[in-house]
Amino acid sequence: EPEVTQTPSHQVTQMGQEVILRCVPISNHLYFYWYRQILGQKVEFLVSFYNNEISEKSEIFDDQFSVERPDGSNFTLKIRSTKLEDSAMYFCASKVSNEQFFGPGTRLTVL
Amino acid sequence: AQSVSQHNHHVILSEAASLELGCNYSYGGTVNLFWYVQYPGQHLQLLLKYFSGDPLVKGIKGFEAEFIKSKFSFxxxxxxxxxxxxxxxxxxxxxxxxxxxxxxxxxxxxxxxx
Known part of the structure; x- marks a missing residue:
């Protein structure tokens, strides 16, 4: 069964560094999402992406964040200058109709 | 803004007990409703979903949910x-x-x- 994959599973970085989180959505899916979950808190929507552009973003998704679909398979989330409060689990999701399929997540730890 | 409230933070049951987890949402328009499950160490998986039709929906692993529009509950x-x-x-x-x-x-x- 096809699934969404994410790499790395755990990323540790220093405050101020750039990180790129990678996702490979399910191949025939058209809509892509990033969510995050800070430890002990709810899963929060960050951004949605369709037709090679951002379709919607939340207040969390400020100028430090960007997304890209550099080729036909990868979907990346970049944080330009990480802050301590960016430490969270980041989930990628994709869908073709009404159901979103989630990846296993990348745990980002900012020191 | 839309919001979703889950009433219970932690529920502890013995095997064979019945389960009901509360969910209320705040949005006056047409909604699609979902329950996801996250097993330890695994990713989010869809248990069931409601888009329209029969308000009692059955999902995987014996779970079901009831959409009650008047109570904004699922x-x-x-x-x-x-x-x-x-x-x-x-x-x-x-x-x-x-x-x-x-x-x-x-x-x-x-x-x-x-």
């Missing part, structure tokens, strides 16, 4: 839980956003004692 139920149901359960809603962005509740951790 409670999850299972008649008899098993130890393997130990997981975190998230209620989510889409509506209003053009691309169906999910709004999640805080989650309910279910611990089932063998």
């Amino acid at each position: 409670n999850l139920r299972k008649p008899s839980v098993q130890w393997s149901d130990t997981a975190e359960y998230f209620c989510a809603v889409t509506g209003g956003g053009s691309q169906g962005n999910l709004i999640f509740g805080k989650g309910t951790k279910l611990s089932v004692k063998p």
Whole structure:
């Protein structure tokens, strides 16, 4: 069964560094999402992406964040200058109709 | 703004007990409703969803949920839980956003004692 994959599973970085989180959505899916979950808190929507552009973003998704679909398979989330409060689990999701399929997540730890 | 409330933070049950997890949402328009489950160390998986039609929806692993529009509720139920149901359960809603962005509740951790 096809699934969404994410790499790395755990990323540790220093405050101020750039990180790129990678996702490979399910191949025939058209809509892509990033969510995050800070430890002990709810899963929060960050951004949605369709037709090679951002379709919607939340207040969390400020100028430090960007997304890209550099080729036909990868979907990346970049944080330009990480802050301590960016430490969270980041989930990628994709869908073709009404159901979103989630990846296993990348745990980002900012020191 | 839309929001989702899950009433219970942590529920502890013995095997064979019945389960009901509460979920309320705040959005006056047409909504799609979901329950996701996250088993320890695993990713979010869809348990069931409601878009329209019969308000009682059945999902995987014996779970069901009832959409009660007048109460803005979508409670999850299972008649008899098993130890393997130990997981975190998230209620989510889409509506209003053009691309169906999910709004999640805080989650309910279910611990089932063998």
